Amino acid sequence: MVKIAPSILAADSAKFGTEVALLEKAGADLIHFDVMDGHFVPNITFGPKILEDMKKYTNLMFDVHLMVNTPQRFVPWFAKAGADIITFHLEAVENCREIIALIHSFGCKAGISIKPDTDAAAIKPFCDTIDLILVMSVEPGFGGQKFIDTTPEKIRQIKQFTENRPVLIEVDGGINTETAKHCLKAGADILVAGTAVFAGGNYRENILALKGEKI
Numbered sequence: 470m471v472k473i474a475p476s477i478l479a480a481d482s483a484k485f486g487t488e489v490a491l492l493e494k495a496g497a498d499l500i501h502f503d504v505m506d507g508h509f510v511p512n513i514t515f516g517p518k519i520l521e522d523m524k525k526y527t528n529l530m531f532d533v534h535l536m537v538n539t540p541q542r543f544v545p546w547f548a549k550a551g552a553d554i555i556t557f558h559l560e561a562v563e564n565c566r567e568i569i570a571l572i573h574s575f576g577c578k579a580g581i582s583i584k585p586d587t588d589a590a591a592i593k594p595f596c597d598t599i600d601l602i603l604v605m606s607v608e609p610g611f612g613g614q615k616f617i618d619t620t621p622e623k624i625r626q627i628k629q630f631t632e633n634r635p636v637l638i639e640v641d642g643g644i645n646t647e648t649a650k651h652c653l654k655a656g657a658d659i660l661v662a663g664t665a666v667f668a669g670g671n672y673r674e675n676i677l678a679l680k681g682e683k684i
Contacts, residue, residue, distance in 0.1 A: 471649075472498035472659045473676050474532050474639070477523075478514060479663030485519065486526040495672035499532045499554075501641070501661045503609075504547070506537040509561055510610035517550035524551040532659075534582060534641065536609045537561065540568055548575035556580030556603045556639075559591060569598050580639070584609060585617050589626040596631050601659075606652075607642030616643025621655035628656035649679045 475497050480488040489500055502520060507513040520531060530553040535543050540557035547555060555572045559581050562568055572579035580601030581592055585608060592602055604623055607614035620640065627638055640652045641661035649660055666675050 471653055471657070471680055473666070473679050474499040474501040474659055474661045475666040475672075475676075476501045476503060476641070476661050476663035478503045479667045485523050489523050489527040489529070491672055492666070493527045493529050496676045497529060497666075497672075499530045499659070500527065501532045501534065502552075504533060504535050504537060504543065505610065506543075509538045509558065510536045512610050517546040520547060520552065521550040530554065532556070532639075532661075534580075534603060534661075535561075536582075541571060544568065544571050545575065548572070548577050552577055554578040554580055554601060556582050556601060558582050558584070558609075560584055560587060565595050566598065569595065580637075582609075582641075585620070589623045590630075592627065593630050596634050596636055599636060601637045601639055602627055602631070603639045603641055603661075604657075605642055606640050606644070606648070609642075614643055616645075616648040620648075621651045624652060624655035624657055644679070646678050650681065653681070 475492050477500055505512045505514045532554045533547050533552040535557045537543050538561055555577045557568050569579045578600035580603050581599055582603035584605050606616050606620040637658040639659035640657045644660050644662040645665045
C-alpha cells in the first residue's frame with residue numbers, strides 16, 4: 470500500500486501544529502519536511518526547533534529531507550529534534566557512507582536523494598546500507614514545479630537494483646492524482662505531495678485520491 474507524505478512546506482506556517490494534527494486525522498502516513506539552507510538550493514525553510522515543536526501535535530513519523538551542503542552538521546540537530554527518517558543529497562557529499570552511518574548512529578532511518586539529472590545508477594553502491602531512496606521529480610528548491618516525465622523510468626531502474634533489498638522508493642515533486650498513478654505503477658512506495666494534499670482544505674479526500682481510493 471502506497472504511503473502519502475504531505476509536505477509541510479505547503480501548509481499554513483502560522484498553524485503548523487494544527488495542520489499536522491489534521492493531516493494525521495485525514496490519513497497521512499508521514500509528515501515530510503523540506504529543509505533548505507539557501508546554498509544547496511536558493512530557498513531557506515525550517516530549523517530543528519519547528520520540527521521539535523510540531524512533534525507534540527502528532528504521532529506520525531517525521532521524514533526530513535536535507536537539501537543542504539553540509540548534511541553532517543544538520544543530522545544531529547534534526548535527529549535530536551525528533552526526525553525518524555533523514556535523507557541527504559548524493560550530490561552534496563563526498564562520503565555517502567559516512568553520512569549514512571552518522572544518521573543510523575542516532576537511531577534514524579537513512580535515505581539518499583538524487584536530483585533529476587543524476588543517473589539512477591549513482592545510488593546503486595549504497596543500497597546495502599540505506600533505508601530509502603528519494604527521487605526528485607522536479608528540481609529541488611521550490612514547490613509548484615511541473616513533474617519531469619522521465620521520473621517513472623528512473624523509478625523502474627531503481628526498483629530493479631533494490632528488488633531484493635528492503636529499500637523504500639520515495640518520489641517528491643509535481644505529484645498529483647495523474648502523476649501519482651505513473652509513479653505507483655513504476656514501483657514507488659511513498660509519494661510526497663504539497664499542493665495536491667492541501668488544495669481546497671479537503672485533506673482526507675485529497676490523500677485518498679492520491680492513493681487511488683475514494684471516501
